Amino acid sequence: MTATAPAAEATVRKSSPGAARGPRRRTGRIRRIGLPYLLLLPALLLELLVHLVPMVIGIVMSFKELTQFYIRDWGTAPWAGFDNYSVSVDFDAPVGKALFHSFLVTVAFTLLSVGLCWLIGTAAAVFMQDTFRGRGLLRALFLVPYALPVYAAVITWVFMFQHDNGLVNHVLHDQLGLTDKPSFWLIGDNSFIALLTVSVWKGWPFAFLIVMAGLQNIPRELYEAAALDGAGMIQQLRRITLPSLRPVNQVLILVLFLWTFNDFNTPYVLFGKSAPEAADLISVHIYQASFVTWNFGTGSAMSVLLLLFLLVVTGVYLALTSRGRRTAS
């Protein structure tokens, strides 16, 4: 668009030489500088509307005492100062303690899920690096969980995890005899395993996809040279593949972390509104704090705290990894 603007201006200038040259040139310059901004404006306004406005409103809400008595006209809700925050971070009191418990569960869940997703995804990508018959089919098959709509996929898992008629118990208990009696997967402590399973199943194809793309960029010659020097498979992996994937992995891990930490759909579809304690992820916990107890002020305060935490983690992560990259180069 910047290329066409001067061209158009040139034709205008050519067709009317002489008179009123000054102002026209000025409007031309304004047009030249203004046009990109003008074209950006709709996107900018939408961005403000869709992302920033709700966020700012959320931050405002977190300073209000927004209970059921005020939700109809929440402008009238009294200001609560930092009350909602102090309730959320008072880890000796019930609300804060529950939030902290949920936070720990989420951290453990995220570390395990991201780790497993990365490991399985990378392993699969590396093994699929060489061409063999049926590679394309396998690749497509691996991507299916990622392509399925979340709700449909997780609902299927709910059926499979059912105690009485579920496929998981049928295989583990009825056929393999691994358990003494059918286990509960959707309630009680096992719910953590169920959640982790679904999350990894759903998440690893993305890691697979990204690492596979990263592998395409590693020059074949490196491997050939290494092979000539007598490096085995493991050494090639350690010395060539992993270091070359470093920039890809940095982004991949961050994205997986943010998605998993914030995941709402999986636990919500799996367990409904009240998740079992062992699988009480923070997103559902905050949802419950706002929608189930009808206290949107506290819920917003918790959301803001979550946002701050993720900002800090992301910032530190980026600072650390980019410093690593600088020293490496």
Added chain:
Amino acid sequence: MLSLALAASACGGGSSNGGGSNDSPKELTYWASNQGASIEVDKKVLQPELDKFEKQTGIKVKLEVVPWSDLLNRILTATTSGQGPDVLNIGNTWSASLQATGGLLPWDKAQFDKIGGKDRFVDSALGSTGTEGQDPAAVPLYSMAYALYYNKQKFAEAGIDAPPATWDELVAAGKKLSKDGNWGIAMEGSNPSENIHHAYVFAKQHGADFFTPDGKPDFTNDGVVTAVKQYVDLMAKDKIIAPGNAEYAQNQSVSDFAKGKTGMLLWQSASANLKSQGMSEDAYGIAPVPVQSGTPGAGKQVNSMVAGINLAVFKNTDNLDGATEFVKFMTSDAEQKILNTAYSSIPPVKAAQQDAAFNTPANAVLKDTLAKSAVALPQVPDESQFETAVGTAVKELFADAAAGRPVTTASVKAALTKAQQQMPTK
């Protein structure tokens, strides 16, 4: 997550005007609750009636049947944003909570007179329309009560002569029925609302309540703890409920009963549902829900909550007159007969209740229970939070029982303490 929690309220805040208008007099939006076996069934029942209403008044009603899992959230979102239906069904136990939000049109005398007066309705149903002493937030539409449904053939095979009248008798009968992969009774262990309905009646039978007289949560008093333990013990100690029921929340217990996997079922107005699942009316009997001892009545002898659906007008409606007209239509004697027959519920309208259709033996039990031994759930603003908090606590206790962990007085008390801590403090 941030945006999710906030999105609902982000567009709101502009609804400071005092109430409805009549800007679009020819149209209404109606949110119905899921009363039939499925949402499709509801549409089939309601649409002909809505067409009738359009013929009479020229007002077109747009129907949406909202599943129970979404209904309360949808109402909350509508209240916050001011964008909602004109007329809506609410679970009658939510009346006081929703009344407190100010989102529903209060039914004062003038408003009630437009639909024929408050005294057209049965008292017990009016007792679940909002906080006492305030104008009701809604009008009773369908009334229901819990009853004990029992499989006649299974009872005969197990040598049980009569339906149990006390809990001891129920446990004894349940033990006889629990064999060869069959079980005594079915429960919805993961459904917080079902858990609350039972726990509340058990508490009343022990002379206890979940709230103090001035409306403060009191979940850990001895009566309540004993009551909740007695309920969960049906699975934990008496072992007459299949452990798998701990994760039931989609009315699987009704299917189990219809298929003959369990011999008994505690349910509200189940006839239509059982019929749609292929169980013939001769196959089961209906008896009052057991009490601790003696016969059902008032006070400690209650054996059901006042279950039911209320019809409310959304305060922000842009067709106030039409909405009122629609409520009048839905609560008219003729419509009450049609709708309550279709849903096997009892009309809360006195005149309609006299109709022969509601004097069958099945309905007699329900009518009798509603008239003599049903108790309204607490009509306090925190009611819906109470349903979720305590209902979830009981769900976790069922999970313990199902996994074979001991359910003790201490563990029940701990679960209830946690529930009470989640309640709003202001």
